Amino acid sequence: MSIAFKPEETFRGDYSYRNSDAAILRFPFPFPEDRYMYSVNIEPHTRSGPSDVFLRPFDVDEHYIAECRDRAITLERDPGRCQVLPHMMMAQWDTLELLMENLSADYPELFSLTKEGDDFGSRWTWINRPLRIKQSFIFGDAGTLPCEPFEYITRQAQGDFAICDQRDDNLYMDAGMITAQADWSLEFDVGMSFMEWHGPVPLAHQAGVFERALKYLLMLRLGQPVRRLNWTMSINPRLDTSPESFPEWGPDRSSVTPDNAGHKVHLRVELQTLWRLPRSNAILFPIRCYLASLDDLARVPKWGKRLNRVLATLPPQLAEYKGLTRYLPATLEWLAKHDDGAELPVGTEAGVTTLAPR
Amino acid sequence: MMHSDIKSRPEYRALEPDLAGNRHLLVIEGETLQHGRLDALAGTFAPVAGQLQTWLVGAPTAASGLGKVWQLAGPDAVLDAFACASRGFGMGDRLYVQGTEPFLWSVAGAAALVGFGPGQVQLHHAGSLRRRVWCTHCHAFTDGVTTNIVPCGGCGRHLLVRDHFSRRLGAFMGVMVDAEAPGEIPAIEEVFA
Ligand code: HEM
Numbered sequence: 153m154s155i156a157f158k159p160e161e162t163f164r165g166d167y168s169y170r171n172s173d174a175a176i177l178r179f180p181f182p183f184p185e186d187r188y189m190y191s192v193n194i195e196p197h198t199r200s201g202p203s204d205v206f207l208r209p210f211d212v213d214e215h216y217i218a219e220c221r222d223r224a225i226t227l228e229r230d231p232g233r234c235q236v237l238p239h240m241m242m243a244q245w246d247t248l249e250l251l252m253e254n255l256s257a258d259y260p261e262l263f264s265l266t267k268e269g270d271d272f273g274s275r276w277t278w279i280n281r282p283l284r285i286k287q288s289f290i291f292g293d294a295g296t297l298p299c300e301p302f303e304y305i306t307r308q309a310q311g312d313f314a315i316c317d318q319r320d321d322n323l324y325m326d327a328g329m330i331t332a333q334a335d336w337s338l339e340f341d342v343g344m345s346f347m348e349w350h351g352p353v354p355l356a357h358q359a360g361v362f363e364r365a366l367k368y369l370l371m372l373r374l375g376q377p378v379r380r381l382n383w384t385m386s387i388n389p390r391l392d393t394s395p396e397s398f399p400e401w402g403p404d405r406s407s408v409t410p411d412n413a414g415h416k417v418h419l420r421v422e423l424q425t426l427w428r429l430p431r432s433n434a435i436l437f438p439i440r441c442y443l444a445s446l447d448d449l450a451r452v453p454k455w456g457k458r459l460n461r462v463l464a465t466l467p468p469q470l471a472e473y474k475g476l477t478r479y480l481p482a483t484l485e486w487l488a489k490h491d492d493g494a495e496l497p498v499g500t501e502a503g504v505t506t507l508a509p510r
Numbered sequence: 511m512m513h514s515d516i517k518s519r520p521e522y523r524a525l526e527p528d529l530a531g532n533r534h535l536l537v538i539e540g541e542t543l544q545h546g547r548l549d550a551l552a553g554t555f556a557p558v559a560g561q562l563q564t565w566l567v568g569a570p571t572a573a574s575g576l577g578k579v580w581q582l583a584g585p586d587a588v589l590d591a592f593a594c595a596s597r598g599f600g601m602g603d604r605l606y607v608q609g610t611e612p613f614l615w616s617v618a619g620a621a622a623l624v625g626f627g628p629g630q631v632q633l634h635h636a637g638s639l640r641r642r643v644w645c646t647h648c649h650a651f652t653d654g655v656t657t658n659i660v661p662c663g664g665c666g667r668h669l670l671v672r673d674h675f676s677r678r679l680g681a682f683m684g685v686m687v688d689a690e691a692p693g694e695i696p697a698i699e700e701v702f703a
Contacts, residue, residue: 232649337646343678344518351518352674395646395685399667402689478690 169389244302246429311440332391408479413486460487522635531604539609540569542637615680
């Protein structure tokens with residue numbers, strides 16, 4: 153398998169990010185039904201599912217190089233987007249190992265890892281061909297890497313990453329590499345417990361969603377990762393929708409009209425996976441973000457129609473929390489033109505193998 | 511005392527001496543010291559009075575019946591006092607703090623640095639409901655906030671004070687209220703008296 157990377161595309165400024173037809177067809181569309189509500193939507197992260205993005209534990213796609221560059225730009229401007237509390241060093245190495253092993257096994261043309269042993273003190277060599285990196289280091293000795301192990305490996309990965317320390321029957325967000333978040337602040341949240349950082353989410357606490365999810369996660373087992381999809385919307389294909397930079401991207405929400413919604417409004421889907429880490433017993437929480445414009449989505453007729461119905465019936469508290477309120481009417485006006493009201497089969501599959509022409 | 515639905519804000523309770531502790535440190539923010547309340551506090555802590563030390567912070571008058579009492583000038587002096595007293599604190603010690611919310615969390619933060627675990631610390635919110643607000647954009651703090659929207663002391667943006675609280679920062683989150691439509695600032699109201 154070879155991936156045609158788009159190293160020049162951008163997630164800011166001129167927003168030149170685009171999806172190929174193949175990328176649209178493998179988009180992890182999150183709505184199996186015409187209505188949406190929060191639930192404990194956790195399932196085993198097996199190498200299968202309705203979209204190709206589920207085939208490998210850590211999906212790499214055509215946006216890999218451009219996303220790594222966008223992360224570097226954000227970190228340059230705001231180094232606080234990567235934070236690791238001091239007791240998390242073991243979890244940092246666990247994360248580096250997990251990513252290097254999986255990436256090199258699943259994408260041997262892109263990444264390679266050679267080891268002289270599995271233990272601390274052994275020499276490892278990592279090769280990342282797309283980013284042209286070759287690094288030899290001593291596993292367990294942070295001084296042999298250009299920066300700490302968590303920052304080192306997550307600068308070379310798509311998606312955000314949080315690490316949760318498990319103690320006192322709770323999870324604490326004690327580390328993160330967060331440059332593509334849907335409007336939450338790592339600087340504010342670092343060190344918080346599971347219920348605290350989920351504090352602002354409406355309706356889900358009352359429905360017992362977080363209580364059940366936490367119980368489930370505390371029992372998460374090594375080698376049995378799980379996953380869930382989360383979604384929101386973004387204006388322009390922008391990865392850095394942090395509260396820190398809200399003054400920069402907030403005005404875009406006022407720019408949506410029924411005429412431009414097709415290319416401005418993007419569905420933002422997060423493939424969130426959860427991994428027990430072997431030495432630290434912490435939980436790694438990768439948040440892999442996929443962006444598709446309404447124009448993209450409507451080329452899969454089932455998705456365009458379904459999105460119209462989900463958004464038209466979305467509980468107002470969810471619309472407000474996700475920041476959609478201002479541009480939802482224009483978005484719905486655009487989507488309604490792509491929905492003939494026909495009944496749709498349950499499930500998230502595209503239901504087509506080629507796309508309608510642009 | 512306040513009741514709140516804010517999930518990230520702790521439930522504050524009345525202070526109660528933990529008899530399992532062997533030494534007890536009570537830290538009180540002076541402005542929350544009311545005359546009648548002082549006797550009540552002394553009564554509450556009477557069972558441990560022999561092992562009690564009290565730090566009165568910024569209080570105009572001295573207090574009695576609270577063990578050995580020290581007067582400290584302000585919150586910074588509390589941090590200094592912890593720093594030089596740290597050799598003395600251990601697992602058996604108990605810390606009780608009474609004050610406004612920013613005071614509670616600056617003391618709790620300083621105590622954590624010298625080794626007080628969560629199980630050793632009680633916090634009691636008293637006095638004003640004014641909020642300390644942390645600006646998500648420039649990361650400056652604005653203190654003594656009583657309104658739903660406040661100009662940031664750091665960058666001057668008008669911040670909406672959200673009901674989301676960080677113990678580490680001892681502050682509520684402030685987010686630019688007119689970021690989507692610059693200049694559209696809703697009515698400003700007194701809400702945290
Ligand atoms: C343990 C790893 C997890 C981390 C680090 C995490 C982190 C977060 C954060 C930072 C937010 C944003 C809160 C805000 O507005 O400030 C959020 C939202 C949310 N989380 Fe989690 N979460 C985790 C696991 C879960 C799980 C297992 C569930 C399963 C039900 C879940 C459900 C949600 C929901 C429903 C939202 C609201 C999202 C939206 O409507 O856009 N989270 N999470």
